[in-house]
Each structure stands twice: as structure tokens, then as C-alpha cells.
Amino acid sequence: MKVQVRYFASLREGLGAAEAVDMPPGSTVGQLRDALLARSERHAELLARGRAVRCALAQTLCDEGQALAEGAEVAFFPPVTGG
Amino acid sequence: MKVQVRYFASLREGLGAAEAVDMPPGSTVGQLRDALLARSERHAELLARGRAVRCALAQTLCDEGQALAEGAEVAFFPPVTGG
Amino acid sequence: MARVSVQQADFDLSAEVDALRAGDGGVGAVVAFVGTVRDRGDGKAISAMELEHYPGMTEAAIEAMIDEAGRRFELRAVRVVHRVGRLQALDQIVLVAVSSAHRGQAFQACEFLMDYLKTQAPFWKKEHTSEGAHWVDARVADDEALARWGLRSDNAG
Amino acid sequence: MARVSVQQADFDLSAEVDALRAGDGGVGAVVAFVGTVRDRGDGKAISAMELEHYPGMTEAAIEAMIDEAGRRFELRAVRVVHRVGRLQALDQIVLVAVSSAHRGQAFQACEFLMDYLKTQAPFWKKEHTSEGAHWVDARVADDEALARWGLRSDNAG
Numbered sequence: 001m002k003v004q005v006r007y008f009a010s011l012r013e014g015l016g017a018a019e020a021v022d023m024p025p026g027s028t029v030g031q032l033r034d035a036l037l038a039r040s041e042r043h044a045e046l047l048a049r050g051r052a053v054r055c056a057l058a059q060t061l062c063d064e065g066q067a068l069a070e071g072a073e074v075a076f077f078p079p080v081t082g083g
Numbered sequence: 084m085k086v087q088v089r090y091f092a093s094l095r096e097g098l099g100a101a102e103a104v105d106m107p108p109g110s111t112v113g114q115l116r117d118a119l120l121a122r123s124e125r126h127a128e129l130l131a132r133g134r135a136v137r138c139a140l141a142q143t144l145c146d147e148g149q150a151l152a153e154g155a156e157v158a159f160f161p162p163v164t165g166g
Numbered sequence: 167m168a169r170v171s172v173q174q175a176d177f178d179l180s181a182e183v184d185a186l187r188a189g190d191g192g193v194g195a196v197v198a199f200v201g202t203v204r205d206r207g208d209g210k211a212i213s214a215m216e217l218e219h220y221p222g223m224t225e226a227a228i229e230a231m232i233d234e235a236g237r238r239f240e241l242r243a244v245r246v247v248h249r250v251g252r253l254q255a256l257d258q259i260v261l262v263a264v265s266s267a268h269r270g271q272a273f274q275a276c277e278f279l280m281d282y283l284k285t286q287a288p289f290w291k292k293e294h295t296s297e298g299a300h301w302v303d304a305r306v307a308d309d310e311a312l313a314r315w316g317l318r319s320d321n322a323g
Numbered sequence: 324m325a326r327v328s329v330q331q332a333d334f335d336l337s338a339e340v341d342a343l344r345a346g347d348g349g350v351g352a353v354v355a356f357v358g359t360v361r362d363r364g365d366g367k368a369i370s371a372m373e374l375e376h377y378p379g380m381t382e383a384a385i386e387a388m389i390d391e392a393g394r395r396f397e398l399r400a401v402r403v404v405h406r407v408g409r410l411q412a413l414d415q416i417v418l419v420a421v422s423s424a425h426r427g428q429a430f431q432a433c434e435f436l437m438d439y440l441k442t443q444a445p446f447w448k449k450e451h452t453s454e455g456a457h458w459v460d461a462r463v464a465d466d467e468a469l470a471r472w473g474l475r476s477d478n479a480g
Contacts, residue, residue: 009375009447010458052461054478059380061443075377075445079461079478082374082405082446083269083358083417083437092218092290093301135304137321142223144286158220158288162304162321165217165248165289166201166260166280166426180337183357191362191412197433198355199426200340205348255348269356270468273434276354280426311427 001025001070003032008077011053014046029055029074030064036076052079084108084153086115091160094136097129112138112157113147119159135162169244170228172219174251177261186245187265193242195269197276199262205255207302210295217250217259220288224248231282238315239275241266246279248289281311285319326401327385329376331408334418343402344422350399352426354433356419362412364459367452374407374416377445381405388439395472396432398423403436405446438468442476 006018023032033055036043047053056075057066068074089101106115116138119126130136139158140149151157167185171177179200187193203215232244242265249259262279266272291302304322312319324342328334336357344350360372389401399422406416419436423429448459461479469476 006377008377008445009449012375052480056377056380056445059377059383061384075380077377077445078447078458080442080445081448081459081461082376082444083441089220091220091288092292095218135322139220139223139288142220142226144227158223160220160288161290161301163285163288164291164302164304165219165287166284178337179340179355180335183336187359187413189413193359193413194361196357196359198336198353198357199430200353200355201426202344202350202353204351204424256344256346256350267361269358269434269437273356273430273437277426277430280430 197272201260214294354429358417
């Protein structure tokens, strides 16, 4: 199934604003992150497990256990710093 | 010694904005209030001991034990309700 | 800029806050409180509000409160404007604006100043309603609000 | 009036607060928080600040926070404006304004919304200093501020 990945802030600067990924049905956000880590050295560095990376599914903050559906919008970004 | 008495809010409406009072040297704010109570029925009612009356000496909130000096400005008024 | 104004005229919130932080690059947070005249009190329609103060003492009392706030909190600047005279429902009554490097200090100082002002600054409100005019009673809740800051008030009590 | 605006344009504090309480005679208290760009950070001069957001998610997240504030506090109205794009030192960044019948509720709701926004709304700040540009780090102190309201945040940590 296709999912749409979006990046913000330092992740956007390193990986671009968005990319499309094909994932097996039933995959989770964490499995998507694993798949992205394998895409390039850049991905491996910026999405590394040791880094503070937050994620959102369907524009809501989520954890990596959340299951993906066809056409899902998933975003990865650093901790937020607004206000 | 002469002291200047000022009233505010409901006390001003009942007793006027100000009056001069002659008090024995060494008098306190409380003794001034006693002297005022004896001035008229209006004074007796509005300054009665059972009522919530606040006082200030030299434009600072005070208690009735404070000693007066010649020319002192003493104010009596109800609890404050600003803001 | 003066820190305290007691005035009949209305105030402009933007202009006051702009002046408060003018040229001060250390400011990261401004908290402004605006008190306004409600159109009802105790179920009765309020047509007007009269505000009286003790000229001289009022200003000095608020100046002292601002000094105390400055000892308790990390502040950049403070501005207090309090109106007197005759006001209508929905009019602005009071502004307390505080600037600080950090929001927590600004929130605390602004609320501290309002709690202090409500119980210790010589202002008196008279409400005009459909059933006549009456002086507003002081509230025990306001003394209790001040007590949270470790300051005792027996204004209402 | 919309409750939430994310915009490049500056905002006028008076106009926003006037609109917030327009015609609402039940309002007795307005608390407004304005966040501004400091001219120094970690001892370095800040020449500019860039603010990025997640269009759609940001607005929805703030709307949800306002709903939560409305469940916790007695509020009349809430307005949040957050700027994005390139800002200069001393520029306004964010406004959170809350109206209520009583000041205590207005102070609490405004601070609650700021603590929430700081840790849960998708905005990112990039500071430009004399030594180059860098993304601002999230602060553990902001997670702790939210924890006071019984809400857990692991944003910084």
C-alpha cells in the first residue's frame, strides 16, 4: 500500500518535504521508519533510532505502534518549538 | 493638634470629603475614630465599630493603634473594590 | 514611561504594550490583563459603573506593589493603567501588563499584581443598575487570592 | 471570528482583543499572552528567526487545545494567532487571548494554552545568529510546565 511521508524542519532540510513509500499491508509507523532508514545514508542518519524524532499519522501526534492504511499521511519531525 | 480627615466612597457620600479635627497630642487613629463617632448621628452610624471601615495614615493603610502627629492626614473608607 | 496611570480616559492595549517593550530585546513574553465592566451583576442589568480613588495614595500603593513584584519575579517592565470616573458596560477598567524574558514569570507577576491591586489599592466601584445604585462589596475570594502569595489581606473580612 | 490563525502577517493586539470580547457583556477579564523574538539566545545576537509549521495539523492541534481549555475552565472566548515565516528580533510571534467572567479562570486558561502549545503544536523555530543558523532545541522545562496540568509530554525528552 502507498503511504505519503512528510518531513519538517531539520528533517525537511535533509530529506526533502515529502516522498511516497510502498509498504506491505498492515505495516506500522515504526516499520515505515525502518524502511525509510534503509533508503539512504542521509535517511539512516536523520531518522536514526537514537535521535529525537516525533511522528504524526493523519495529522495527529502518534506513536510508532500505530497501524497504517492505504494512502495514509505520516509525518516525521523534530521536537516542536513553537510559541 | 490638628489632623485632616478624609472620607471616600460611601463614607464620603455620608460625611463629606474631608473635615478638620483637633485632637490631644499623642492620640491614635483609633482615638480619632472615637472622637468622630461622637460628632453626629451620621458619624456614629457610618463609623460604627461593627462596620468594615479601613483607615490610612499619611496615605498608607494603617491600623488604629498608629499614633497621630500634628497635621496628619487620616482617611477612613470602606473595603477597596478596584480592578 | 510612567509605570502607573490613574485616568478617566480609555487606554489602547496595543499602544501600552508596544511602549512597555519598546526597544527591549530581552523581552520574550508579555502578559496583559484587561478588566472590563460586565453588563450584569447579581442578576441585575448594569447601566453604568462609577470608580472613585484616593489621589496620591492610589498611585503610591500601586508603585509599591510593582516594586514588590520586581523583587519576587524576573521582570523587564510593568505598566498599570486604572480608569476612574463613570464607565459603561463593556468598557475597559484596568490594565496590568508585564514583560519578562520568560512566560512563567510574566504570568505569575501579572496575576500577583492583580490580586494585590484588588485588595490593597484604594479604588471603590459603584454600580448603577435598573434597581438603583450601590457600592460594590469587597470579596473574601480576593483576600484568599492574595493569600496564595503569602500576603495577608483583611480587606473584605 | 476564527479561533485560530496561522499567518505570516503581524497582528494587532488591541484589534484581536476587541474582537474577542465584542458585544459580550459577560466578560469581566481578558488575559493576553504575547510571545516575542528576543535579540539574544545563548549569548549570541539573533538577527532573524524562521518559523515553520505543518499546515492543517497545526490549526487542528490548536483547535483541540482550545476545546480542552473550554472543558477545564469557565471561558467566554479564546483567540490564538501564531506567525510563521521570517521574523526579526522584537517581532511578535504568538498571541493567546482568553476572555472569562473572572480573572482566575482567564489567567489559568491562558497559561494552560501556552504550555500546551509550546509542547504539542507543530511549529519549529530556526534562529539566525552571528555564528550561523540553527534549529532551536525543545526544552524539558516546557514539558514540565505542561505536567502541572496533569498532561504528559515527551516532546523535549
